[in-house]
Amino acid sequence: MSPPDEAHRLAAEQRARVLIDQQLEAAGWVVQDKKDLNLFAGPGIAVREVVMKPGHGRVDYLLYVDKAVVGVIEAKPQGTPLSGVEWQSAMYAEGLPADVRLKALTTDGRLPFVFEASGGETHFTNGFDPEPRARAIFNFPRPGTLARTIRAANEDPDTATWRGRIRNLPELDTAPLRPSQITAINGIEKSLAEQRFDRSLVQMATGAGKTYTAVTQSYRLLKWGGFNRILFLVDRNNLAEQTLAEFQNYRTPDDGRRFTELYNVAKLNHGGMPDSTKVAISTIQRVFKVLKSEQVPEGDDQGIDDFVPDAPVEVAYNPDLPPEAFDLVIVDEAHRSIYGVWRRVLEYFDAHVVGLTATPGKQTFGFFRQNLVSEYTYPQSVADGVNVDFDIYRIKTEISEQGSTIEAGTIVPKVDRRTRVERLEELDEDLEYTGKQLDRAVTAKAQIRLVLETFRDRLYTEIFPGRSTVPKTLIFAKDDAHAEEIVTTVREVFGKGNDFAAKITYNARDPKRQLQAFRTSPTLRFAVTVDMIATGTDVKPLECVFFMRDVRSAQYFEQMKGRGARTIDKATFQGVTPDAENKTRFVIVDAVGVTEHEYVEPPLNRDKSISLKQLLDKAATLNLTEAETATLASRLSALEAQLAPAERTELDSVAGQPLRTIVRALVDAVDPDRQAKQVEVGGSIQDLLDAAIEPIAANPDLRTRIIELRRAHDRVIDEVSADTLVDAYGVVDTDRAKATIESWKAYLEEHRAEITAIQVIQESKERRIAFPDIQELADRISRPPYNWTPDFIWDAYVALGATYRGSRGTRTRHSLTDLVSLLRYTVGVDDELVPYADRVQEKYVAWLSQQEQGGIMFSDTERWWLDRMVAIIAASAGITADDLDEAPFIERGGVDGALRDLGDGAGDLLEQLNQELTA
Template sequence: MAEDSVQLADLSEEDIKLQFITPAIQAAKWDFKDIRMEYSISDGMIKLKPGSNKAYRDTPKKADYVLFINGTIPLAVVEAKNNKKSVSHGTQQAKEYALKIGAPFAYSSNGDAFHECDLLNGTEKDIPLNQFPSQTELYERFKQSKQLNPLQEKLIKEPFCTGANIKAPRYYQRNAVNATIDAIARGEDRILLALATGTGKTYIAFQIVHRLLSAGVKKRILYLADRNILVDQSIQQDFAPLEKVTHKIHVASEKPETISSYQVYFALYQQLVGDSGEEDHYSQLFSPDFFDLIIVDECHRGSANNDSQWKCILEYFNSATQIGMTATPKETKYASNISYFGEPVYTYSLKDGIEDGFLAPFKVIRYKINIGDEWRPVAGQTDKNGQIIEDRIYNNSDYDYNIVIESRTEIVAEEITKYLKSTDRFAKTIVFTPTEDAAERMRVALVNLNSDIVKEHPDYVVRITGSDEIGKGKLDYFIAVSTQFPVIATTSKLLSTGVDTKMVKVIVLDEMIGSMTEFKQIIGRGTRLLESEGKTNFVVLDFRNVSRMFADPKWDGPVEVDEEYNPENKRGDGGEITPPQPPKYKPIVDKNGCEARVEQKTVSIYDPNGKLLQVESIVDYTKRNIKEKFTSLEGFIKEWRASKKKNSIREFFFDKGINLEELKAEQNLSDVDDFDFICHIAFDSKTKTRKERANSVIKTGFLDKYSGVAREILETLLDNYASNGIYEIESSEILTLPQFMKFGKPIKIAQSFGGIQGYNQAFMELENAIYGDGSVGI
């Protein structure tokens, strides 16, 4: 320790940094712009505590110092500790951060010296405070260990694109860009990036393109996608800084003599290939060596498959470097993007994104419908059209695929509506159904159940499917953060991948999913975070037990090459086994022929690894929590009556993850007071409606004690209670509602009772009258 160790021991970690570590780094001649302090690595995982609806963040991870070369490659992480700790105390933390961000050196210091961890050769040592390595020295060590070629060095010096409207790259985005550019500099011409949905693949593509263009390494770039919205989103958002050199290809109107004046081209596979799948469209416009870089967006959707109609584009421009981007690297017997592009040069999974706090966590509500596992028609049963229904056992794999059970559609729509009504009726929701027809039936059912909103806002529920041109026209409005409608989108496949649905808070699974690739893509529709708009997590409503796939080892696990992969095997559009053809006739069974109902509902919360943190029946969970808090009916009644603000009891349940309004809706008891409902759930008491309690107050003659305006005010409060409940009239805003305006401002209303104290006393007596002696229904 230093001679003045007593004084050093009194210094905080911040003092150690200011007085010892920062001066030592600056003395080593590090460029000021390459020293980043309090460098953000993660935002802190958002967690849904079991039994809680409220999301909260873990502590974000920040490195005390990250030292760069040319602002592109992180060379070192330095962690500071106070002098009461050893020099090497922060080594593990520094190593963890260094490995995460791709820095080859990690340092720890307590102000006495530095402890160096060289991750390139696996050695550690102490070095004096005044001998911290210079920027040139560390770069030379890195350069020699990696044996950098001249092109690699040139590209390292090319900075990321920054500016007022361009966000700084997150650590994994920087890693992905650096890994890709390094692979190109090493001469690789087929490159795969695997990053979870919502992690900014297009932003990463933009930074790759910007650096390669700026360095003059690539001159003409083609960005390929299979949907217009993906192309348009890319041009308008992430690639906006390059707008002067970008061009969206419209094959029919392009001319070879003018099309060569751009640098970054965007195109749809379908437009380039045309219906025939021949080269004519693109070969007439471009020579095979026209592009020197091609970026393939969402390459899991089959662009590189051997039997893909679109692979001819990649083969025609074979001399270009080709980068595939996907959220789900695919390797099966029927499809492979790994066999074409190679192993990913960088992977950032959904698990990584949730743990870092960049992606939203989720909970799953699983519904068991009585006919889910088995339904069999009675002998000779006909459908609503008079057609005989084939006599066999039907289950979740049949409904909407081979047979339509109308009451099943109705019950699913009812449960979706109940959930939204009990939480947020304007939460963006995607309902995934088996077919486009099923999406239409679901749309109609949801419209009828939400007619109170639909009559004012016809686009509250829309169908957005491939063949529905009007529905597809609503897609931009659905995904836009700034537009409220549509709120609910029913679909089959169109919204399962690629679309930037930032505000989706509810994902409804009402189709069978056999592909882990598709399952990850669908779950990915909800993973985007938008905390400024209140989006911190999402919920999955599962009506076909599809969420069992979270238990599959392939859920966000490593990609393993399937040795049986054969590019000659045929596949469906999803890259899996081609699904069976639908029957020539699909029976339609009405409610008289089969009545579906929900038998059980459970809530599950998963960690990022897909491990269950909690699973329990909502009713059982609620009953258990009530009895843990209130050991007896008498104890609950006593606390309810003693509570000055009944909302405090509701907040207790909310913090435990119990939404009383949602649960009441489930039990068809929305008109029941929370007081009665709690007694009913936990202690088997009969219930009284709020209207019954309000009528009881009138019968007791309580209001006869008051006259004139004071009585009218109390009657209005009682009417509000009957309609909306105790929390409404307890609110400090109650006297500002329109129905009270005729009595004047709140201060004037209070004067009708002799002042604030008099009003408060009258209100307390009204509450006592509502609950009487605390009795429950008998």
């Protein structure tokens, strides 16, 4: 009879085996006793209590896959430290009896798959990994999973798992990537190869292209890294569509095909995934529901995607979505509570977890084991021209600061939160409320109105001096009712209609359409939201982020702030805000004191009272303070964004390096982490500042050119001087026109080697001139001493009697693409002046006729797309797939709509139009 302790141990181990049996069976294994051995009972057989060769004891479970032995399981009572029994399972793996059929052996003669399990915990060592090491897994893998690994091992044992293949990835194609994206991808792949951690964290400033980075990384891992499937977690389900579009639009660097032509990408729905799915997109809440085998609706559902449980969730094994379903989990700006209440969902999968975030907190760092593989801060992104800097404008009112009192006996409106039905009620006692209770328990209409009237009255004098169009403004409200009140008041205060301001919340009608209109419509100037546009949603023309609600979370505030940070090209920006030159900053309008929290970092532009010249003069004498160094970085970054390409190239040449490199050094010099490291090694902060300032201090020519360019791009508005008309008449000055044309021809000859557009037109009349090359030429000729525009040169030719054909008179404003027509006429390719748009239209008519002769007829719907593609080509000398996600195409679904209405040949049609109409 066994001693009591031994009997207790045996009973505990027997209980563990009952649990292990259940876990194996759930994963598709057939569990058998040795005496009942039947290798034909299923693809995976787990045989209990098998005697190994002499000296190696009795293994608890011997595992067969496809009738051949592949692994062992050592069972221990619950609570046993499993790392302490690895020697025992290793002994079994090396001690095979003679009567077993081997399927695969690792190079050292051991069975490849070794497990230790207690029913409550399971450890797994894969012998095909380059450095086999036990790791905790949620449940035993399915037999088919091990079979797939064995098949790969038969081809090459060294690359049977992704941990082996990841060490031999091809070199990264850096051409389409920003430096921060390159650093992030290299950091992730280094972490994957080293396998010191099973989690990697990438900190990347909002707007720096986290999703594009993740898509690039996903492609590399699926194609070359041995990864079978990836889970991409988004913050909210409405962002899943945005992420899906990013995958659909991604062109692979090796053969140029779309990602989705090679790999199936789908949103995660009820019932798991098809085997063909390589990237599944979901919120973590939806993954949890799938694991629980609950129904998951396909569309947005705020009740699901915003749900945060009161306590951490627990998960159970689901054979439709087993732990090995994903090799990689990418967490892209997931909900801030993800690493607390949702942690078990992430830990369910036997996968490497990569976190992408602009604002990691302590809990984030803790979950990712402090393994920060790449860091890119908001100030660095401003220095690199990825984002713009911001200013803060504070609005305080007495009620918002102190609250108020409504006396007893006052008849007040009360609104039912659920039905929004309003009733009148007399107060039976005084109602005192604080500023913190505003718009939760009490809505003070006068406070909302006063804040918005103040914004209106100061908008063109203090916030955006000299402007006349309301900048695109996003207002954060406390809840849906508060948002409703703000929208109504905005329309009243500005005296505008419904299309001027809209509520974009989950409860609004068709919020996706409204959001797209906010991006592209010149009319819609205000959007009021609660949470829907708080994270991950790009509205690039946005210039005002207006807080009418407080935010306690530093991470959430940074996300909300980041909505205004995006850069945007000049043409697109002016398309929705015509009186703006460039987007060089945005403004946080703070009506609640949110920017007064300790966690809010100041903008780079910290000292507005000092001019750029004063800053440069102080830099020359090495007398800049830390705040002034940051301010200089902000001013130079804003100037750099305004420069024409030729001006930027020239300034970089004067500086002897890219101006952005100098700005980045200034930003790094005021970074607290870098300053701390400087002090640690015995240096001073002043040494750091001086080293960053040196390229400016030691280069007087650079300082002079910066001031010249600043003045060239500044426009003074005279509102006080009166003017008197002297005369007005029209004169054709042929002498001046002749001098202009001679200078123009001489300029083309002199600068042929420098300007791409001139080279192209002189080398081949059939080659297309790309729009950036046209823009380069326009920028160059617009500079002093020439100050030429397409209109000026065109009119000079017409004044000299040039043959003119086209739909427009000589006094009509010509587009930049008409420079192509001028080049063709000047070098003798054409014998008459024809506006570029007219030439494109003529070629389009000819192309349609050619298609018709070939039996191809286009429907009205198809012609809608084609006609508008041609209009873009006429204005931009070409069109790309990205243009299809802008106006006017977005009203019919963008790229997705083009594929729907034009079919799979949409891309071919686009390329054909580019080729046929632009030469």
